Amino acid sequence: MARTAFETHDHRHCIAESLVEAERTCAEQGLRLTPARRRVLEILLEEHRALGAYDILDRLRTEGWRAQPPVAYRALDFLTSHGFAHRVEGLNAFVACTHGKDGHAPVFLICRACNRVTEAEAELTSGALGRAAKAAGFRIEQTVREAIGLCPACLATEAA
């Protein structure tokens, strides 16, 4: 089982590792991990939860970036379109990708209490969506699979 956001782990290590990985991937594919893009990715990695574009914008501004909305959206477009981050539709928010590889079909578990998000992988056309698509003659290009609920920690808090 992959490490999840709900488990404790060495977070600084995980940030650094992901950044190195991103840099390597960009170098390989001729992509430019510019300061803005890199900083947005870092912010997402640091938070390890879903952040709205304007949350990110606020962070950038407190760091002196005099940033307008397009700055955040451009960086997020880059990060999401190359698999470094994902958009969480149910929250209108974004999270850093916690799996190294591009081209997977992420599945998100979103805690409604603490807002943390954990990511798992799934096949693109498996399960209910795949069956429905096949039956309807529908060609899937992209999927959205998210669950809202309570993470283990918040479950425990609620029970107390």
Added chain:
Amino acid sequence: MARTAFETHDHRHCIAESLVEAERTCAEQGLRLTPARRRVLEILLEEHRALGAYDILDRLRTEGWRAQPPVAYRALDFLTSHGFAHRVEGLNAFVACTHGKDGHAPVFLICRACNRVTEAEAELTSGALGRAAKAAGFRIEQTVREAIGLCPACLATEAA
């Protein structure tokens, strides 16, 4: 296999049937299908595709309703919370429910070309989401499962 939005069918019949069904359900459960709520449901049924709240608002206004945003959102809240309609997260839009029963976990196939949406049913905790949740100790309360792609008709058009 259930009838889908991508197949041709007697649409007027399907609207009337769904409305009668909704009225019956409301009567049974002591819910009030007021004029605004009923009209919004009718509009969703007529269109048979995903509509934004402001699309609905425009429709209401052309019909003389002098409606402000809360009018549409209240009606949509009612319809979605009682299972008469669903929110499509990937589009920030809404569709009428095409399954009679409340309490199911809908799965949507969204055509990016014609914007039509077909709905299938799935188990709440099946498949990739259920496995991920179990592994993480996560309690699912609600799920979002959507696929973006091309419906049979638009696939044919594209191929031409």
Added chain:
DNA sequence: CCGTGCTGTGTTATATAATTACGTGAGCTC
């Protein structure tokens, strides 16, 4: 008959999310 509480509506204003449009500059290639 009158108050009281509940639900739904009307309306104004505001909050939040995302995009358009246009100009500038850095780095590359020939």
Added chain:
DNA sequence: GAGCTCACGTAATTATATAACACAGCACGG
């Protein structure tokens, strides 16, 4: 160094959603 592409800076706008408050209709109990 002219032309090109890509990314950024900035202002303005559009799209989506909610807050807040007043009031109307109706059921209920006295």
